[in-house]
Amino acid sequence: MAVAYIQEFAIGDRSTTNYDFVAQQIGQGPFDGLIAHTAGFDDEAGVFRIFDVWETREQADRFLAEHVQPLVEQGPGAFPNPDAFTMPSRDGFYELHDVVGG
Numbered sequence: 692m693a694v695a696y697i698q699e700f701a702i703g704d705r706s707t708t709n710y711d712f713v714a715q716q717i718g719q720g721p722f723d724g725l726i727a728h729t730a731g732f733d734d735e736a737g738v739f740r741i742f743d744v745w746e747t748r749e750q751a752d753r754f755l756a757e758h759v760q761p762l763v764e765q766g767p768g769a770f771p772n773p774d775a776f777t778m779p780s781r782d783g784f785y786e787l788h789d790v791v792g793g
Contacts, residue, residue: 693726693790694748696755699738699781708772710739717758724750726790738780748784 710730724746733740745751762769767776 692747693787694745694751694784695787696741696743696745696751696784697781698741698779699733699736700740700777700779702732702734702737702739703775703777705732706772706775707739709770709775710741712771713759713762716762722754722758725754726792744787744790751784 726744726746728741728743730741731739743751745754767773770776
């Protein structure tokens with residue numbers, strides 16, 4: 692079953708330096724099971740939101756474990772803007788009833 696994965700980071704500033712660094716380290720894919728990836732500022736909610744759609748939870752978990760977690764575990768010092776390094780205020784999955792591609 693398709694799942695959504697969402698992360699939200701409180702907006703401290705509008706820098707995307709750390710996000711861009713992670714994206715560069717991970718590469719452009721393709722990644723097994725990834726249907727869509729989005730990232731951007733939601734000024735109304737006061738967050739930088741990452742929203743992904745995956746074919747299955749298992750594929751998402753594998754991607755996070757193999758590509759994202761190793762970077763995060765290095766801590767703030769590994770990032771180009773360590774002062775802006777924060778853990779997400781929201782981080783989780785939910786099952787999707789419908790996914791429409793276009």
